[in-house]
Amino acid sequence: MVTRLKDVDAVTVGLGWTGAIMARELTKAGLNVVSLERGPDRIPGEDFILPAVRDEVKYGARLELMMDNSIDTLTFRNFGNERALPIRRIGAFLPGEGVGGSGIHWGALHWRNLPSDFRIRSALTERYGAKSIPDDMTIQDWPVSYDEIEPFYDKFDKICGVSGKAGNLRGKKVDGGNIFEGPRSDEYPNQPIKTSNAGLMFGAAAKSLGYHPFPAPVAIASNAYVNADGVTLGACEYCGYCNRIACETNAKASANSTILPNLRLDPKFELRTRCFVTKLNYDKAAKKVVSVTYTDMKTGEEYEQPAGIVLLTAFVFSNVQHLLLAGIGEPYDPTTGKGMVGKNYAYQFEAGASAFFENKELNPYWGSAGMSTIIDDFNGENFDHGGLGFFGGGYINCNTAAAPPISGRTVPHGTPEWGSEWKHATVKWYHHAARFNTQGSVYANRANYMDLDPTYKDVLGRPLIRLTYNPPDNEFKMSAYLLTKVEAIIKAMNPSTYDMHPRPKTFTVVPYQSTHNTGGTIMGADPKSSVVNRYLQAWDAHNLFIQGASVFPQQHGYNPTGTLGALAYWSANAITSRYLKNPGPLVHA
């Protein structure tokens, strides 16, 4: 029996970054908001404290903060003619679970897309001609421009206390920052965090080759900072325990440390944890989601929560799964190209390198996850693709920081993977290894998508989401090109030895690469080319607002969190300033 609960103004499905942003903005506008989070509560004062958080076995190896694969997972195949199999233990990407979601364990690299990224199909057409874009490259312009969204980027920066150095301040290029970035209306809230030794060496080498190095923009406060919501963030202590782990000093921004301290005190807000939303109840005739059904995972009881506005703020996979299960919109069909739900899945194409400097002490035990020196010379349309045979690019970074005791042991290629020789090698090289990465874009391809698995179900009997993905040739060429640039910089750093790590030709779901999954409920100018409009409002349900990276039409060469946070504030602004006064479609098809 399903218990029907009292109506509320708005409900969020999940409580990570976007759920917290939406709940905070809507309660401030006077709405009663309930957040339904399938995982546990995560409270800084209980869960982010020493000595418990500095535990690489619990968090790094056993993935304490990630989705529980005994309850839910997804199935995977490389190509549409294969049978997908369930991922029994997540590896390549690690969606978080619990209050704060993936925004607790992230590396906190905090980026904006380039202005040209937002109009990528137009930009490529203007520069190289319409015929240059391959037929199977299903990229499209975003329905918002960089200039429109800039104030919301700025707002999110000031919630997170982002540390960095502007390279383009209101159109004026600033040396030492990222001169390729779009114009910023304001400097970063905090000065850059410290730079590692290898970062300094990388910066000098990159400069000698004519590139433009700058410190990584990170949502890690370099100084104590009072954020735009009046919450004080701490200064980074460079403890070295960062990636996959919560921050012990409230320096690395999470919803828990930046928004929830105030949201939890608001009587208009109610949080229900261990509440797994199983279904959006869709009234197709009225074009509305009237309620959500959830299971209390503590008791197994089912509830129906009616709501005026439904905010789909789960991870990419769950967002898509909810639409497919509820029959909202048309499922994507890769053979005909019709249908939009599940289309344009993309996964950050990263490839790296490692270099070893026998006589240089690199002090890898300290720092934070995102701490690195970066060049953006080969990202997006920052360089000419004429004659290169591919589109896209990515930033290149180098870091030695926060190499934890178990997984931070980079050794040269050819070292045995276990035994006394391996032990000797880890001792010899731990202090002398630098790591490089290329944060490659993925320009969406017709063959990559998500749908419902025909065979496998989750613990509550719902079909799992099925992921069909292999990086297109375009991305392999792009990555190979970026790696030639990495190699040239490494050579200029004069290492004792180095290894390049290109990606294998078929994507595998291990080992870890990034949690940057995008697409499936993409945003666009009309219902024929998208699932949501420019305000993240579903074309087929006007009270449904879909948040997060699932709305990205394709993936650019940057980490997604900065952009998805800005989009959430942009969407919340449209809801509070327009939708509440006149509920209905904000864009007429």
Add this chain to the structure above:
Amino acid sequence: MRKVFVRAGIALMATVAAGAASAADAAHGKVVFQNCAACHSDKPDAIGPSLKGVYGRKSGALTDFRYSNAMQRANLTWDEANLRDYIKDPQAKLKGNRMPFGGLTDPKDIDDVIAYLKDYK
């Protein structure tokens, strides 16, 4: 009339104190305290215990905060000397406590933040 006189008296005393050798500046201490306020925020989900009324309090005294074993055993009174040593180098003063803070390096900052804590109630 009498009230005015008392207030003026306090103001005078404050001026005299400020003119003394230590010259602790509570207003500046409040600024320095931002380094502490990220965790010591007085909110229910805070990482650190509330520091309201900490001056003169016994260590580990709050019942709604789970102190480290080191802090539970410390048996200190947070007077000026103990606060100074602790803020300067928390691990040197109390080995094994779990406050993730390396300490303030500038003696003036320490004096000022203590001046601020004296009035923080």
